[in-house]
Structure formats: structure tokens, C-alpha cells
Amino acid sequence: MSSSDVHTSELGNLSPAETSPASDDLYAEAVLDARLGREARDVLEATVVLEAWTGRPAKRAMGHARRLVSLDGPTPRAMSDLDPFDDSSQHSVVAEGVALVLLILSVAAWASPISKQLGPDVLSNAIRVALPIAVALQWGLRSRYLSRPEGLECLARDGVPVLLWCLLLFDLPLLLFHGWGPVAAMLVPVWVGGTVITMRGWGLLYAAILVVGTVAMERAVDPYIVLGSLAGITLLICLAAVGSVSARTDLRAGSLQRAVLAGLIGGLIGILLVADPSLGWGVHGLHPAVALLPSAIGSFWGGYYLWNFYDAVPRGLRGVPLRGASRIALSDPAMSIFVGGIARLLGATIVLSGIVIGIGHWTHGTDAASVFVAFGLVGLLCLLVGLLEAFSLYRAALIATGAGLATELAWRSAMHPTVPGGALAAGAAVAVMISLPVLLIRLARSGGVLATTLWIQ
Amino acid sequence: MLLITEGTYPYAVGGVSSWCHAVLTGLSETDWDVLPILAGRKHQRPTVKPPPNTRLLPSIDLWSEGHAPRRLHARRTTDHGLLPAQLLRGLMPWEGDLAGLTAALVRCRRNPESIRPEFRGRESWERFVAELEQLLMDSHRDSAPAPIYDAIEAARLYQALYWVARTAAVPTPPCDVLHVTAAGWSGIPAIIHKALYGTPILLTEHGVYVREAYLASVREAAARPGHGHISPRLALGMTRAVYAAADVIAPVTEANAEWERGLGVDPAKIRVIPNGIDPPKEYTAPPNIKKVIGMGRLDPLKDVQTMLLVADEVTRRLPDARFDCYGPPTLGQEMYADACSVMHRQLGLGDRFRFMGGTRDPYGAIRSGDLVLMTSISEAMPMTLLEAMGQARPIVATSVGGVPSVIRGCGLVAPPGDIHELATAVVTLLSNPALAARLGRRGYERVHRKYTLARCLGAYDELIRELAGTVAA
Numbered sequence: 001m002s003s004s005d006v007h008t009s010e011l012g013n014l015s016p017a018e019t020s021p022a023s024d025d026l027y028a029e030a031v032l033d034a035r036l037g038r039e040a041r042d043v044l045e046a047t048v049v050l051e052a053w054t055g056r057p058a059k060r061a062m063g064h065a066r067r068l069v070s071l072d073g074p075t076p077r078a079m080s081d082l083d084p085f086d087d088s089s090q091h092s093v094v095a096e097g098v099a100l101v102l103l104i105l106s107v108a109a110w111a112s113p114i115s116k117q118l119g120p121d122v123l124s125n126a127i128r129v130a131l132p133i134a135v136a137l138q139w140g141l142r143s144r145y146l147s148r149p150e151g152l153e154c155l156a157r158d159g160v161p162v163l164l165w166c167l168l169l170f171d172l173p174l175l176l177f178h179g180w181g182p183v184a185a186m187l188v189p190v191w192v193g194g195t196v197i198t199m200r201g202w203g204l205l206y207a208a209i210l211v212v213g214t215v216a217m218e219r220a221v222d223p224y225i226v227l228g229s230l231a232g233i234t235l236l237i238c239l240a241a242v243g244s245v246s247a248r249t250d251l252r253a254g255s256l257q258r259a260v261l262a263g264l265i266g267g268l269i270g271i272l273l274v275a276d277p278s279l280g281w282g283v284h285g286l287h288p289a290v291a292l293l294p295s296a297i298g299s300f301w302g303g304y305y306l307w308n309f310y311d312a313v314p315r316g317l318r319g320v321p322l323r324g325a326s327r328i329a330l331s332d333p334a335m336s337i338f339v340g341g342i343a344r345l346l347g348a349t350i351v352l353s354g355i356v357i358g359i360g361h362w363t364h365g366t367d368a369a370s371v372f373v374a375f376g377l378v379g380l381l382c383l384l385v386g387l388l389e390a391f392s393l394y395r396a397a398l399i400a401t402g403a404g405l406a407t408e409l410a411w412r413s414a415m416h417p418t419v420p421g422g423a424l425a426a427g428a429a430v431a432v433m434i435s436l437p438v439l440l441i442r443l444a445r446s447g448g449v450l451a452t453t454l455w456i457q
Numbered sequence: 458m459l460l461i462t463e464g465t466y467p468y469a470v471g472g473v474s475s476w477c478h479a480v481l482t483g484l485s486e487t488d489w490d491v492l493p494i495l496a497g498r499k500h501q502r503p504t505v506k507p508p509p510n511t512r513l514l515p516s517i518d519l520w521s522e523g524h525a526p527r528r529l530h531a532r533r534t535t536d537h538g539l540l541p542a543q544l545l546r547g548l549m550p551w552e553g554d555l556a557g558l559t560a561a562l563v564r565c566r567r568n569p570e571s572i573r574p575e576f577r578g579r580e581s582w583e584r585f586v587a588e589l590e591q592l593l594m595d596s597h598r599d600s601a602p603a604p605i606y607d608a609i610e611a612a613r614l615y616q617a618l619y620w621v622a623r624t625a626a627v628p629t630p631p632c633d634v635l636h637v638t639a640a641g642w643s644g645i646p647a648i649i650h651k652a653l654y655g656t657p658i659l660l661t662e663h664g665v666y667v668r669e670a671y672l673a674s675v676r677e678a679a680a681r682p683g684h685g686h687i688s689p690r691l692a693l694g695m696t697r698a699v700y701a702a703a704d705v706i707a708p709v710t711e712a713n714a715e716w717e718r719g720l721g722v723d724p725a726k727i728r729v730i731p732n733g734i735d736p737p738k739e740y741t742a743p744p745n746i747k748k749v750i751g752m753g754r755l756d757p758l759k760d761v762q763t764m765l766l767v768a769d770e771v772t773r774r775l776p777d778a779r780f781d782c783y784g785p786p787t788l789g790q791e792m793y794a795d796a797c798s799v800m801h802r803q804l805g806l807g808d809r810f811r812f813m814g815g816t817r818d819p820y821g822a823i824r825s826g827d828l829v830l831m832t833s834i835s836e837a838m839p840m841t842l843l844e845a846m847g848q849a850r851p852i853v854a855t856s857v858g859g860v861p862s863v864i865r866g867c868g869l870v871a872p873p874g875d876i877h878e879l880a881t882a883v884v885t886l887l888s889n890p891a892l893a894a895r896l897g898r899r900g901y902e903r904v905h906r907k908y909t910l911a912r913c914l915g916a917y918d919e920l921i922r923e924l925a926g927t928v929a930a
Contacts, residue, residue: 035675041686042551042600044693047719048671052834055856055872058715069601255522317608322590325608326583445579447586451612452577456619457522 028054028064040069100300101293102207103194106214108290113217118183125180126187132270133170133184134191139266141192143389144259146199152245154253155196159242163235166192186227193234200241209233261394265385268401272431273378275408276424279371291371291421294352295345295379302345302383305337309390312337313450325447332446338387338439345383349376374421377428384435391453396438404431458487458921459632459650463494463643467503467513469788470815471754472840473638473663474505476732482508483914487921490514490630494642496789517627519620519642538580540564540572542588544618548694549589551597555701558694559652562625566649569626576619585615604686614687621691625649633925634659637699640666641692644699651702657924660703661730664837664858665716667696669758672835676757696720704924707917709838710859728920731863732838733913736847736904737820743827743850743894747775747887750826750850751782752819752841753833755794755812759784760855763832763874765800768810770880775887778809780830783822785815823848828886828893834873836860843908846900851893853882863908867900 032040032049040046046065050056056064107127114123141162145151155162167189174185197206213230217223316333317325353372381404388397408427415422442449460466466477481489485508493516495501507513540561547558565572575581589611593603606614624645629635635647635658647658670692674685700706700722707730708714714727749771753759761782768780786794801810816822819841823829829845831854838859845852852868854860861870869885871878886893 039601041604044599044667044671045675045689048668048835049675051668052672052675052857053874055875058712058719062719066599069599252521258522314609314612317612320608322586322606322608322611325586325611326579447608447612448579448582450609451615452579452582455612455616456573456576 025064025067029068032068043069100296102210104293104296106210109214110217113220114223117223122180122183126183128274130184130187131274132267134188135270136263136267137166137170137192138195140259140263143262144254148254150251152200154251156242156245158253183227186231189231190234193238196238197241202241205237262389265389265397265401268405269382272405272408272427276421277412278420278422290356292375294356294372295349295375297352298345298348299379299382301348302341303386305344306341306387309337313446317446317450326445334443334446334449338443341383345379349379368420370419370425371421374425374428377425377432381428381431384432384439387439388435392457393438396435400431400435403434404428458634458636459490459492459629460636461492461643461646463639463641464496467505467507468493468495468501470504475840478505479910480917481511483910484918485510490632492646494519496520517624537575538578538584540575540622541581541585541615541618544621545585545588549690550592550595551600553694553697555698558698559648562645562649563652565622565625572622572626586611617687617691621645632656634921640696640699644695648698648702657704658702659920659924660699660706662706662708662713664835665713667692668716669835705920711862712859713837730913730916731908732840732843733908733910734843734847735910740849740901741824743897745827745890747778748826749780749883750823750829751780752784752829754784754787755797756787756790757793758833758835760832760834761797762800763876764830765797765804765810766876767879767883768806769804770876771883772809774884778887780810781813781826783813783816819844820848823850828853830883832879833857838863843904846904849897849901851886851896853879867896867903
């Protein structure tokens with residue numbers, strides 16, 4: 001006697017009326033069809049449906065299920081459904097781009113007044129120290145927080161301790177160095193805080209602050225006051241930007257170990273940028289900062305395009321049969337996006353470099369093509385190394401940037417710096433040559449990229 | 458003892474967590490290690506403090522960003538590149554290669570640093586794809602032809618197998634008996650420990666793991682038609698592996714045992730140990746205020762939407778009837794909870810049906826009503842029913858799992874999702890206080906007779922000693 005029989009005998013008939021086996025099967029088939037919208041895939045699937053939605057005990061449901069599952073039906077497709085890509089982080093792209101351009105232009109515009117008031121070496125040395133630190137912190141923050149869909153919510157939770165640690169470890173110690181130290185200590189929060197503010201979508205506000213700072217600098221206000229105010233205001237806005245996001249206490253931030261590795265890669269790129277003495281940051285006026293503009297914009301554009309990777313690669317593989325999952329194809333989604341990103345970077349860099357060279361007389365003689373080539377290669381390197389980092393290929397990324405830096409230093413000591421930016425170009429070219437094949441080998445197989453690189457971290 | 462939990466104790470509220478806490482606290486002479494397995498994208502904090510005889514081990518966080526064990530120069534095993542395909546063969550076919558699976562899992566434990574490089578290798582992926590193609594062509598009498606996978610489904614499966622390997626790599630402390638609380642992910646560390654040291658495994662099945670995985674997949678399939686072959690098949694593979702490795706399987710109800718036998722478990726391995734509670738000594742009469750209590754998380758398995766529809770129908774017939782529904786949304790089911798709120802608004806139930814959230818005083822909540830209503834589509838032996846019976850409240854419930862046998866003579870059952878039948882049962886009891894009181898009294902006596910905590914703990918104590926004794930012998 002089944003439990004349901006016991007129940008009906010004791011408590012009256014509140015169960016479905018008894019039916020014949022044939023009509024029972026018909027009813028069961030109808031329930032299966034209504035619940036699944038297709039034939040059951042196996043006996044267990046049919047059993048759980050019958051048990052859960054008709055109240056049959058397991059044994060009886062399994063008996064029905066065995067009769068109802070078609071063993072020779074058509075083979076269905078397990079076509080993957082994909083969640084729509086969360087592109088909310090791309091909405092602020094214009095503001096972010098404007099902020100980046102204004103940041104570079106402001107640094108260029110500050111060169112002359114700061115050099116005039118504090119001496120030519122102060123800004124140069126400050127940039128040489130502050131830039132690697134800022135790039136390292138930006139890469140670290142991006143890895144742990146900013147590149148994630150809910151990164152700002154996590155940062156809202158961890159913001160104050162993160163800020164204090166960054167200040168204590170990387171910024172305040174700079175104050176100990178006389179002359180350039182305080183300037184470097186003020187530049188770091190302006191650059192790093194700007195990244196957080198623009199990621200929050202407040203890029204235009206950040207740009208406005210930079211404009212005000214630049215105007216003040218042009219009007220010969222004491223650079224310490226301007227830079228100090230900019231640093232303080234940037235930090236305050238940064239805290240407000242993060243504080244205005246509702247903190248999520250239940251979400252995990254990215255791995256600290258990965259953030260440290262990303263920071264290390266960023267730091268190496270920063271050192272690469274400043275290790276070439278022929279560029280003369282701050283000494284040659286607008287020269288290096290403006291020359292950086294084309295490649296920075298190109299890199300920004302190409303990098304944004306590569307954001308599609310996580311969405312477009314799975315989407316491009318949707319419906320691709322297993323046999324095609326491992327084939328080598330240059331037209332596969334991974335490779336297409338990669339090539340698209342590179343094309344954007346190179347296209348923008350070449351066109352904008354041409355424009356900047358064309359108006360060289362206006363930009364205080366920024367017309368050495370080699371400098372633009374060097375910065376273009378650095379932009380390309382950033383893109384490649386960023387991709388290596390996204391694929392968790394940290395070792396390759398570190399080897400490439402490390403080798404690039406070693407080449408640059410060797411060039412610097414072995415060759416006379418006759419070609420402006422020559423050492424930087426050599427270093428960046430070596431780093432690109434090391435990282436590019438690693439990526440091409442991976443990207444040629446979209447299925448493999450997805451399975452072994454994007455989804456196995 | 459090593460207790461391995463999955464998504465429950467001590468990080469979640471619910472029946473399994475309550476049971477774990479009661480067992481750990483009740484068997485105070487036993488030293489326990491608890492190894493929790495969690496879905497790790499979120500920070501989770503314990504909801505309850507384990508008793509002094511318990512040591513909480515660091516959790517295994519599935520799908521998290523935590524690093525796989527690494528060594529700068531990982532040793533290359535002789536069968537490098539085979540691991541994903543071996544795990545696939547063990548877990549995905551209708552009847553997998555369990556010996557091969559155990560060997561592969563043991564290899565993960567012994568060479569944890571080789572897992573990540575192996576899964577990231579092109580050779581492993583290609584062997585895996587070849588194996589998958591072969592496997593999808595296999596046929597079995599209980600299964601329709603497998604669906605054709607696309608590259609993404611294959612990559613998803615590959616990623617799931619990577620996490621199986623990562624789970625297998627986590628070391629387990631020495632123990633006399635392994636106590637597994639679900640025949641799924643939590644069985645993986647136990648299978649390896651047993652293979653390495655011969656330690657016996659006790660499996661307690663609260664809900665049938667594979668049934669719940671299939672139910673989740675069916676619900677998902679309704680929303681996304683192409684979805685849902687991997688997770689139930691993986692659950693089936695894990696369940697079969699845990700069933701094979703377990704020395705004793707202790708389902709909480711005979712209804713679970715039916716499933717276990719249906720899945721080929723040797724009946725001699727199965728010993729039903731029903732849950733138990735510490736019931737109050739004093740009988741409390743219902744307040745006769747036409748209030749219905751719902752107890753349970755806001756979760757599709759609890760079918761709260763049916764409860765809302767039942768409330769709608771009951772309040773049409775008895776306008777002064779009231780419903781209080783206690784329980785928080787299940788983690789990850791917040792959208793379902795939102796959908797319930799929308800439905801509540803659309804039905805215009807207002808104060809006649811209230812979502813009360815979680816409660817720290819479930820007994821008080823139950824006592825505040827005249828009967829307890831449960832509309833679940835899947836249950837094994839819900840603690841809520843025992844608690845309702847202990848408080849002498851009659852029950853109206855769906856006839857799922859072990860429910861009919863537990864509340865026999867103490868309430869009314871109706872088929873799941875049958876709004877009319879459920880509403881009729883509720884109206885019957887609310888309109889007949891004498892009948893309701895009689896059923897409540899019978900429940901109270903039945904709990905004291907059959908479902909006490911002491912009885913449940915005694916059975917476990919005896920079983921654990923027996924299993925530990927076999928090791929000592």
C-alpha cells in the first residue's frame with residue numbers, strides 16, 4: 001500500500017481520482033510536454049517532472065517515465081544560451097576618453113610653468129618616479145576591482161583601507177625626497193584617482209578639474225598649491241565617486257595575488273616609458289607628453305574594442321559543432337577581435353601622429369617621427385600585455401616587459417642617444433615580438449581560447 | 458569525524474544546516490571537522506557558531522578566483538593531458554567508469570599543481586573534445602540520444618570538470634569516518650580519502666541530490682529551451698560515484714530510499730534515519746484566529762507562487778483568513794522572491810498575505826497560527842513539518858517525497874501545484890477547529906513517539922560507532 005493510498009483511506013479523497021493506466025500515461029505525457037516543451041531527455045528527467053508536478057511517488061513515476069521516454073527520437077541540439085553582455089561599463093567611454101586626452105594635455109601644459117618655477121629637473125624627476133608608480137597602481141586596481149562588472153561595489157566596500165594602503169606604501173614615502181618628491185607625491189593621486197573617477201562615469205568632472213588646474217598653472221599660481229589642491233580634490237571626488245556606489249559586502253574582489261602581478265607588469269611598463277633619457281620628460285616642454293597622445297588614444301580605442309572579447313568569443317562559438325571547436329582559423333571570433341583591436345590602435349596612432357607632426361611648429365617642435373613610433377609600440381605593447389594578463393599568462397607578460405626593459409637599458413648604455421625615443425622603441429619592439437607570438441598561437445583556436453584560457457584561470 | 462557539507466552548514470539557514478548543527482551539538486563526545494563546499498563568487502559568513510567539539514576548516518570555493526595550487530616547475534605526470542578526458546568518462550556517461558574516475562581524482566590529490574597547466578593545455582582540450590564526441594554517440598536504454606553539443610557547451614563542461622579536479626585536490630584531515638551530507642560535490646573529497654586510507658563513508662541524503670539537480674534543470678529548461686544537459690548529467694555522475702563509494706547511505710525518509718534503489722544502490726547499504734526535533738513538553742492549543750503559517754525559504758522548490766494562489770482562493774471563501782509566510786529568499790533566488798512580490802501585488806492580497814522574512818523564533822511563528830501550509834514541489838523530510846507537529850498544529854502539504862508518510866494522520870495532502878485541492882484543505886481545517894485541533898494533537902503525539910532528536914542522534918551515534926569499529930577491527 002503506497003503512502004498516498006494510506007492518506008486517502010484515512011483522511012478522505014483529496015488526491016486525484018483513480019484513472020486507468022492508459023489515461024494515466026496520456027496525462028503523464030501531457031504534463032511532461034507542458035513542463036519541458038519537448039520530449040524528456042531521459043528517465044530521470046521524466047521521473048522528477050511526474051513526481052514534482054503530479055505528486056506520484058518516485059517508484060510509480062519512474063515506471064511511467066520508462067514507458068514515456070523515447071529512445072530513438074531525433075537528436076536535439078544543446079545550443080547554448082548566453083546571458084546578454086553587461087555593457088554598462090562602456091557607457092562612460094566618451095567621458096573616459098575626454099578625461100584621458102585632457103590628462104595628457106594638462107601634463108604637457110604643466111611642463112613649462114613647473115619647470116620655470118621649480119627648475120627643469122624637478123618635473124622631469126617627478127614624472128620618472130610618479131609615472132611607473134601610477135601605472136602600477138592603475139593596473140593593480142583594474143585587476144582587482146575596476147575591470148569587473150561589480151568592481152566599483154567591491155571598491156566601495158574596501159575603498160578607505162585601499163586608499164590608505166596605497167598612500168602609505170607608494171605615495172607618502174615620496175615626500176621624503178627633497179625637490180621632486182612632493183611633486184611626484186601629488187601627481188600619483190591625480191593620475192590614479194582619475195582612473196577611479198572616470199570608471200565611475202564622472203570623467204567630465206575630472207576633466208573640468210584638470211582644466212581649472214591647468215589655467216591656474218598658466219596664471220603662475222604656485223605649482224605646489226595647484227598640484228596639492230588637484231591631488232586633494234581628486235582624492236575627495238574619488239572617495240565620493242566610490243562612496244556613492246552601494247557597497248556590496250557579499251562580493252569577492254579579484255585575487256590579491258593577480259592584482260600584485262598586474263601591478264608589477266604595469267610598473268615595468270611605466271619604467272619602460274621613463275627609462276629613455278632622450279625623451280626628457282619635463283625638460284623638453286610639451287614634447288613627450290603630446291607625442292604620447294596619439295598612441296594613448298589609439299591604445300584606449302583598441303583596448304575598449306578588446307573588451308568585447310568576453311562576450312564576442314562565446315557568442316561567435318555559439319552553434320559551432322564540436323569538430324570546429326579546436327580548428328585553427330584566422331577568421332575565428334577571437335582572432336577577429338584581436339585584429340580589430342590592433343587595427344584600431346595602429347590606425348588611430350598613425351593618423352593622429354601625422355596630425356601632431358603636421359602641427360609641430362605649434363607644439364614646440366614635437367616632430368620627431370621616432371618618438372611617435374616609440375610611443376605607438378608602447379601602446380601596442382600595453383594592448384598585448386593587457387591581453388596576456390586577462391588570459392592569466394602572467395609569466396609571459398612579465399618576461400616580455402622585463403626583456404623590453406632590459407633591451408631599453410642596454411640600448412641606452414650601448415648606443416649614443418642620437419635618435420629620440422630610440423631606446424624606448426627598441427625595448428617596446430622586443431617586448432612586442434615576445435608577446436605577439438604567444439597570443440597568436442592561443443588566439444588562432446577560438447574554442448581552445450574559450451575553454452583553456454578564458455574560463456580556466 | 459569529517460563532515461563535508463555543500464552550500465549549507467554553517468553558511469546558510471535551512472533544514473540541512475539545522476540538522477548538521479543538531480548532530481554536531483548532540484554528539485558532543487565526538488570530535489568533528491567540518492569541510493564546507495560553497496559556490497565561491499560571494500563572501501559568505503557563518504550564520505551559526507559551530508559547537509566547541511567542532512573545527513571549521515577553510516571552505517572549498519567553487520567557481521572562485523582562488524588560485525589553483527602551483528609550483529614554478531610542476532612535475533609532468535606520465536599521463537599528462539588525459540585528466541579532463543578521464544574525468545569526463547567517469548562522470549558524464551549514463552553509467553560512468555567509476556574506477557577510472559577514482560584514479561583520476563586521486564591523481565588530482567597527489568599532483569595538485571599539475572591540474573591548472575593540464576587543463577590549460579591544448580592537448581588536454583583536444584583529447585577532451587574527441588572523448589566527448591565519442592561519448593555523445595553512446596546509447597543507453599534509459600536515455601534518449603544525447604543532444605549535439607556546441608563549442609560553448611563543451612567549454613562549459615570542461616570548466617565544470619576543472620572544478621571537480623580542483624575540489625579533488627584539496628587535502629582532507631585524518632578521520633575515522635567521513636560523513637557526507639549530499640551525494641554531489643561534497644562526496645568528491647570523501648571518495649579520494651577513502652581510496653587513499655580506507656576510511657568508511659556515511660552518506661546522509663536529505664534531498665536526493667540528483668533529483669534536485671534535475672528539477673533545477675527542468676525549471677531552467679522552461680526559461681531557456683536549449684539549456685540543461687550538463688548539470689544534471691554531472692550530478693548523476695557524482696551521485697553514482699558517491700553511492701558506490703559510500704559504506705552506508707542514510708536517507709531521512711523512505712521516499713529517498715526509493716530513489717536510491719532506483720539508481721541501483723544495494724538495498725543492504727540503505728538505513729533510513731528520520732530527522733528529529735526536540736519537541737516541547739507542553740501542548741499548546743491553536744489560537745483559532747484563521748491564520749495560516751508558511752515556513753520556508755523563498756525558493757522555486759518551495760513553490761511560493763502556488764501558496765499565493767492558494768491564499769487568494771482561500772481568502773475568497775474565508776475573507777477573514779490570514780497568511781504569514783516566514784523565510785528569507787534563498788541565496789541566488791532573489792529574482793524569484795521579487796517575482797513572488799509582484800504576484801502578491803497583482804493578486805491584491807495586501808495584508809491578507811504577509812512576507813515576514815526570516816525568523817529566529819520558528820516555534821513562536823508556528824504557534825501564532827492555526828495551521829501550517831507547505832506547497833513545495835520537492836521535499837524529503839522537512840524539519841518545518843516536524844516543528845509544526847511538535848507545536849500541535851495541523852498541516853496542509855503537497856504529497857512530495859517523504860511528506861505523506863511523515864504527516865500521516867496529522868494533516869491533509871494534495872498534489873503539488875493543485876491550488877484548488879490545497880485551498881479546499883486549508884478551508885476545511887480553518888472552518889473546522891475541532892478537526893484541526895484533533896489533527897494537531899495527533900501530530901504532537903506522533904513527534905513525541907517517532908521523531909525526537911534523541912532518537913535520531915541515537916541512531917547516528919550507533920551507526921558511527923559501527924563504522925568506526927569496522928576500521929578499528
